[in-house]
């Protein structure tokens with residue numbers, strides 16, 4: 001119903017509608033008729049018949065029990081019959097594409113009154129366009145498919161391809177040449193890692209972790225090996241098909257037998273007698289997007305060591321979904337390869353050098369995970385700041401309790417420190433070649449990821465304590481917190497387990513210690 005059709009009432013008029021069969025309430029200067037809805041109210045009838053509800057202003061009671069988004073839904077919007085004469089609603093939803101006004105809900109560079117040396121006008125424009133894109137297209141699809149477990153809708157993948165978002169997620173490089181990025185906001189030759197950071201951070205704002213990985217996460221980690229080490233004709237064909245959203249791919253390394261210990265993998269590739277084909281046998285586990293992938297970048301044991309091979313779905317390949325604690329929208333799969341015949345031209349990099357092929361992209365992969373972790377932690381800070389301001393306990397807002405403020409302080413400090421370190425590392429990346437990044441940043445990125453995911457888990461734990469039972473309930477006020485707490489561990493495992501990455505960082509530091517240093 002359009003606002004202009006709504007009647008205006010005085011508070012006295014509303015007060016007369018105070019019986020079970022004629023039950024009106026005021027929420028934020030809007031008048032709702034709950035007479036018929038009361039029997040369908042998910043919170044029950046009795047709460048609506050409490051002596052403090054019928055005919056009265058229930059704004060405070062409503063917002064201590066419901067998310068604002070409920071009133072935005074068509075089936076509940078219809079309950080509004082009018083507004084209060086001479087009053088304006090004060091509670092507003094964040095408009096499409098808008099930045100949040102909640103302190104710390106946006107990184108400093110996007111917060112009014114603050115400065116940053118890293119971001120230019122093109123980053124700001126890209127951030128704005130990405131936010132609008134996410135609000136317009138992804139929010140609804142993400143919530144839907146995080147629940148029903150289906151992969152992201154085809155029209156979303158197509159729209160992302162049209163704007164070349166899939167390509168931008170691969171970072172700066174030749175693959176962007178000649179492409180119109182985000183409708184022309186940014187030129188391919190200007191695209192840097194801060195642009196990519198902006199994209200990675202906006203693409204998780206819908207807080208649906210499984211869906212976020214379903215959104216071509218496999219391409220981000222599986223395609224670089226083809227782009228950097230594939231033969232030119234293979235590279236051209238696959239990049240085109242995958243970045244245009246027509247085909248999906250995944251990185252198939254982990255096995256039930258080995259994860260972080262890449263050298264302990266058991267899948268084998270043996271050459272046919274004529275030397276023209278590989279015959280691949282083995283299994284892979286926890287392969288993101290694997291269930292709907294057309295292509296796989298597969299790590300195999302070969303006679304001369306470890307070799308990475310590009311494999312197309314076909315005879316001998318079977319993928320089965322694995323149920324994990326996040327949504328099957330991610331297409332997490334168990335894959336079996338039974339005598340799969342692959343042309344040797346599909347070898348990525350040199351035979352026996354597959355470890356280098358895989359390791360060379362680990363820095364970028366882990367860095368994108370840090371981008372996502374920093375952003376989602378910040379979203380949790382926003383949820384907690386809002387909740388503790390609107391929820392009352394012992395007659396006062398939750399945020400009047402020192403113990404709650406202490407938790408908020410720790411959360412804010414973690415979100416800010418992760419983002420600041422991330423921006424520093426990103427700045428280094430913009431000034432280093434891929435090879436220099438491998439030399440100088442593998443250790444710091446390992447440490448950053450370890451730190452980010454530990455902070456994220458601490459923040460998830462604190463948030464659940466702040467939200468209480470709601471923090472473990474899938475619907476209602478705490479739905480974002482519940483989801484975060486249930487899925488936050490993914491970040492600490494994917495792309496290398498926390499302890500392994502921390503250890504990598506320290507081992508690299510030890511290796512670089514000057515031999516002549518003494519206390």
Ligand code: HEM
Pocket residue numbers: 025032034041042043044047048053058061062065066067070076079475476477
């Ligand atoms: C326009 C008016 C209202 C609408 C559309 C509405 C709608 C809903 C919906 C959809 C839920 C379940 C979703 C969720 O878990 O958040 C719910 C739960 C609930 N509602 Fe309402 N409601 C309204 C007004 C009220 C009022 C005035 C009260 C009285 C204090 C109330 C008390 C509750 C309670 C106690 C719950 C259960 C909350 C929980 O499980 O944590 N509702 N309501």
